[in-house]
Amino acid sequence: MLQDGLLRGRRILITGGGTGLGLAMADRFAALGAQLVLSGRRAEVLAAARDGLVARHGASVQTLPCDVRDAAAVEAMFDAAWQQGPLDVLVNNAAATFIAQTERLSARAADAILGPTLHGALYCTLQAGRRWLDSGRPGVVLSILSTSTRTGRAFTVPSAMAKSALLAMTRSLAVEWGPQGIRSVAIAPGPFPTAGAGQALDPTAGRAFADAAPGAGAAAAYAANPLGRVGRPPELAELAAFLVSDSAAYINGEMVAIDGGQHLRTSGAEDLLAWGPDDWARARAGRGG
Numbered sequence: 301m302l303q304d305g306l307l308r309g310r311r312i313l314i315t316g317g318g319t320g321l322g323l324a325m326a327d328r329f330a331a332l333g334a335q336l337v338l339s340g341r342r343a344e345v346l347a348a349a350r351d352g353l354v355a356r357h358g359a360s361v362q363t364l365p366c367d368v369r370d371a372a373a374v375e376a377m378f379d380a381a382w383q384q385g386p387l388d389v390l391v392n393n394a395a396a397t398f399i400a401q402t403e404r405l406s407a408r409a410a411d412a413i414l415g416p417t418l419h420g421a422l423y424c425t426l427q428a429g430r431r432w433l434d435s436g437r438p439g440v441v442l443s444i445l446s447t448s449t450r451t452g453r454a455f456t457v458p459s460a461m462a463k464s465a466l467l468a469m470t471r472s473l474a475v476e477w478g479p480q481g482i483r484s485v486a487i488a489p490g491p492f493p494t495a496g497a498g499q500a501l502d503p504t505a506g507r508a509f510a511d512a513a514p515g516a517g518a519a520a521a522y523a524a525n526p527l528g529r530v531g532r533p534p535e536l537a538e539l540a541a542f543l544v545s546d547s548a549a550y551i552n553g554e555m556v557a558i559d560g561g562q563h564l565r566t567s568g569a570e571d572l573l574a575w576g577p578d579d580w581a582r583a584r585a586g587r588g589g
């Protein structure tokens with residue numbers, strides 16, 4: 301249990317902060333006293349997240365709709381955030397993925413994943429880093445990656461590539477920006493049953509990526525995990541709160557996996573090797589394509 305008020309007064313921008321793991325982090329950071337800046341493409345999703353955080357914690361929450369694929373829009377978002385006060389922490393959480401046979405990916409499909417996941421996180425990191433360096437302020441960049449950075453992952457190749465590149469960014473900036481008081485850290489989640497991940501990774505409804513309680517469709521996913529379950533978003537949020545806080549002041553350039561040890565056994569995607577053409581056709585149809 302982290303100490304009350306651990307993040308009091310810290311201003312933290314979370315990309316993709318209106319849903320899933322981003323919202324779980326926002327909730328925990330707010331409970332620990334942080335002021336939040338939430339970004340994502342959908343203004344109405346951000347507004348609903350802000351209303352909930354205000355109701356639950358009386359938190360200070362700024363919402364800044366932004367498509368992180370657009371470098372100019374990212375710069376404008378950081379200008380708007382900094383106008384209300386300097387940020388202390390950037391959480392690179394926004395990302396996109398879907399399962400697909402790699403040889404069938406069009407260039408647009410690859411870019412739909414690389415754009416937000418890799419370019420978006422880099423654009424945000426550059427904007428935050430420049431402002432911290434110019435003002436001599438310390439800062440923390442926390443990037444939400446994936447255990448694919450350790451295992452690779454079949455059928456989600458652009459996502460695995462983007463997350464691995466961001467791990468390289470985390471390690472490189474730890475050295476380059478560390479002397480100026482800017483820490484770079486990362487979390488590699490295993491399967492956490494958010495709505496976004498379910499939609500992106502399990503279009504055939506419950507085969508491999510099911511909801512929190514073990515059921516028939518989820519049996520394989522649970523059996524694959526040494527701890528016999530998927531992750532709970534508040535567990536990841538607790539780790540994130542620790543890593544961005546001063547309690548982790550000597551952690552720099554490190555990635556922490558939170559997956560019950562699953563990646564030591566499987567990347568999570570091997571079951572898809574058994575899929576035949578009908579399975580893939582159903583998966584494509586599941587997204588309306």
Ligand SMILES: CCCCCCCCCCC/C=C/C(=O)SCCNC(=O)CCNC(=O)[C@H](O)C(C)(C)COP(=O)(O)OP(=O)(O)OC[C@H]1O[C@@H](n2cnc3c(N)ncnc32)[C@H](O)[C@@H]1OP(=O)(O)O
Pocket residue numbers: 395396397398399400405406407408409410412413446459490491492496497500501502508509567568569572584587589
């Ligand atoms: C089942 C086993 C899995 C094992 C899992 C193990 C452990 C889990 C590890 C998980 C690691 C990472 C997880 C996550 O990132 S979860 C977060 C997921 N959240 C999101 O993806 C939210 C954002 N998503 C989106 O915005 C969209 O879903 C999308 C990614 C599709 C992007 O939308 P956009 O509007 O930009 O894109 P378009 O619809 O215009 O499409 C662009 C091109 O991409 C092609 N496409 C789209 N979907 C698919 C698909 N499912 N398969 C193949 N191709 C796809 C589309 O056709 C366009 O290309 P073309 O113009 O050439 O047709």
Ligand SMILES: NC(=O)C1=CN([C@@H]2O[C@H](COP(=O)(O)OP(=O)(O)OC[C@H]3O[C@@H](n4cnc5c(N)ncnc54)[C@H](OP(=O)(O)O)[C@@H]3O)[C@@H](O)[C@H]2O)C=CC1
Pocket residue numbers: 315316317318319320321322339340341342345366367368369392393394395396416420444445446447488489490491492493494495496497
């Ligand atoms: N859940 C899981 O099992 C795992 C998740 N992860 C990582 O955790 C993070 C959160 O995922 P999760 O919460 O599950 O999924 P979500 O789909 O809920 O989160 C993705 C968020 O990113 C935002 N986003 C997507 N594209 C853009 C864009 N172009 N510009 C700005 N924001 C964008 C979405 O908001 P909007 O659509 O409004 O823009 C959404 O809030 C991601 O980095 C994911 O890769 C890693 C491993 C496993």
